[in-house]
Amino acid sequence: MANNFKSDDSFLRKLAVGAAGTNATIDRLKAMGFNPIELERGSTGFKIWKKIKIKRVRVPDILCLKTGIRFESRGKTKPEISMSHSLNDPKRAWDAGMRDDDIVSIVVFVQNDDSPIDLKQISPVHFVSVRDLRQAFAARQVAITQPKGVEEGSEIRVVWTCAAANQRSIVSAMEPGRISLAPVSEERKQSIQLSRRRREGNITLLPQVNAGDTVEANQIVASVVPVNTKLKCPKAVSEAYFVEKLASVNLSERYAAAKALRYRGYTKAKPVLEARMIDADEDIYVQLEAAAALAAYDDPNGWDFIESKLRGPVMTVPLETQLETVIVASEIPKRRGEQLLIEVLRDSQRDDELRAGAAWALGQFASATSATALVDTFNSSPLEIKVEAARALLRIAEPQIPHLIELLKNGDPAKRDGLSWVLARTGRFNPSNMVAGADENLRKWMSYIVGYGKDKFAKSDVEAICKADPEVYFAASVLWQIVASWVNDLREY
Numbered sequence: 001m002a003n004n005f006k007s008d009d010s011f012l013r014k015l016a017v018g019a020a021g022t023n024a025t026i027d028r029l030k031a032m033g034f035n036p037i038e039l040e041r042g043s044t045g046f047k048i049w050k051k052i053k054i055k056r057v058r059v060p061d062i063l064c065l066k067t068g069i070r071f072e073s074r075g076k077t078k079p080e081i082s083m084s085h086s087l088n089d090p091k092r093a094w095d096a097g098m099r100d101d102d103i104v105s106i107v108v109f110v111q112n113d114d115s116p117i118d119l120k121q122i123s124p125v126h127f128v129s130v131r132d133l134r135q136a137f138a139a140r141q142v143a144i145t146q147p148k149g150v151e152e153g154s155e156i157r158v159v160w161t162c163a164a165a166n167q168r169s170i171v172s173a174m175e176p177g178r179i180s181l182a183p184v185s186e187e188r189k190q191s192i193q194l195s196r197r198r199r200e201g202n203i204t205l206l207p208q209v210n211a212g213d214t215v216e217a218n219q220i221v222a223s224v225v226p227v228n229t230k231l232k233c234p235k236a237v238s239e240a241y242f243v244e245k246l247a248s249v250n251l252s253e254r255y256a257a258a259k260a261l262r263y264r265g266y267t268k269a270k271p272v273l274e275a276r277m278i279d280a281d282e283d284i285y286v287q288l289e290a291a292a293a294l295a296a297y298d299d300p301n302g303w304d305f306i307e308s309k310l311r312g313p314v315m316t317v318p319l320e321t322q323l324e325t326v327i328v329a330s331e332i333p334k335r336r337g338e339q340l341l342i343e344v345l346r347d348s349q350r351d352d353e354l355r356a357g358a359a360w361a362l363g364q365f366a367s368a369t370s371a372t373a374l375v376d377t378f379n380s381s382p383l384e385i386k387v388e389a390a391r392a393l394l395r396i397a398e399p400q401i402p403h404l405i406e407l408l409k410n411g412d413p414a415k416r417d418g419l420s421w422v423l424a425r426t427g428r429f430n431p432s433n434m435v436a437g438a439d440e441n442l443r444k445w446m447s448y449i450v451g452y453g454k455d456k457f458a459k460s461d462v463e464a465i466c467k468a469d470p471e472v473y474f475a476a477s478v479l480w481q482i483v484a485s486w487v488n489d490l491r492e493y
């Protein structure tokens with residue numbers, strides 16, 4: 001089987017909903033006094049690596065640095081408490097890698113427009129404890145779905161039955177076996193039956209609201225498990241809590257502890273982190289997190305370990321480990337990590353996707369050094385590297401605009417395509433100032449920048465182009481007409 005991710009819209013939509021759920025949960029936790037970070041790398045975004053597949057440690061998506069509580073987020077397109085599950089593979093069980101005191105969040109989204117990544121939250125963030133989910137699962141108070149197709153293999157879905165409000169409402173009555181909701185607007189009232197029939201036996205839903213409560217649209221009001229929209233932030237844990245977790249027999253515990261210590265800092269954990277890093281029997285991803293926790297505080301041993309994983313041969317350091325190391329290095333805002341990533345990017349003997357990963361990672365370093373390294377890929381690198389470099393450069397472009405303009409005017413003309421793409425989408429400079437002394441090639445790319453970036457520039461600066469170079473202005477105006485047409489984004493499937 002090819003080691004590829006699907007990149008079609010449906011798969012992207014699934015990733016985007018998951019990332020939206022994680023980000024919404026993080027925002028909600030912050031509002032309630034928690035200190036959350038992304039625990040499962042990549043859960044807050046939807047970057048797709050097409051060839052190198054990273055098999056990461058199965059951990060919840062979010063970790064609270066203050067309390068040690070972990071959260072598994074689930075973005076949904078309908079109000080449902082459900083988890084993917086495998087009957088045959090324990091590593092793919094719905095609760096694999098989770099503790100009883102972990103919490104699952106449920107958030108509902110709707111697609112805002114035709115873009116699969118433009119999502120609108122349409123429900124509160126719901127919280128359910130893993131302990132309660134496990135108890136209901138053990139008591140068979142769940143529904144089990146069958147795989148939808150051959151591609152899903154043995155993976156199924158576990159559904160904990162619940163009921164949600166159709167719209168913003170007031171709980172008007174709590175009756176035996178029934179909850180009545182009166183919409184805030186004058187629309188049709190909603191009645192929710194608490195008893196549900198099924199083939200295996202009836203299920204009784206437990207009310208999660210009280211009479212007089214105001215509930216939001218798509219808020220879960222009854223369920224087989226307790227559901228909360230608010231959490232009280234418990235007492236903070238100490239550094240010793242995470243140091244103890246580093247010695248756990250549970251892989252996910254050790255991974256989370258190492259990552260937590262990097263972000264919250266430490267005073268006594270260094271020897272334990274070093275022990276985890278150099279333990280040959282330790283999982284490589286725990287080793288990397290321990291090394292990152294050391295490197296983040298300029299420990300040379302941590303950096304040496306990270307560099308060894310990017311300078312070792314593929315026979316001893318698999319590509320998936322090298323790519324994860326690239327991503328880890330991007331998370332440490334240190335010049336040593338930046339230089340290491342540039343080294344990988346510039347090495348033409350490296351795997352193309354690994355170099356593309358290094359380009360993507362440099363988008364975390366808003367420096368002229370990173371900007372120049374990314375621009376240097378535009379004239380000779382394979383397409384996938386140039387694409388990632390352009391996207392990364394766009395993320396760090398704004399503070400580097402004077403530097404990028406200088407590279408556009410006086411640098412290699414073969415690099416102007418990528419630079420122009422970035423500058424057209426950044427704006428925040430007067431394009432007419434580049435007219436004087438511009439060669440024919442630069443004038444063409446100025447037409448592109450103004451044509452595609454019209455909305456990013458001040459109206460007066462765009463008008464100044466007409467006086468400074470009418471031909472450039474005319475070419476840009478042709479692009480304005482094309483970009484504004486409905487056929488511009490038309491796609492054929």
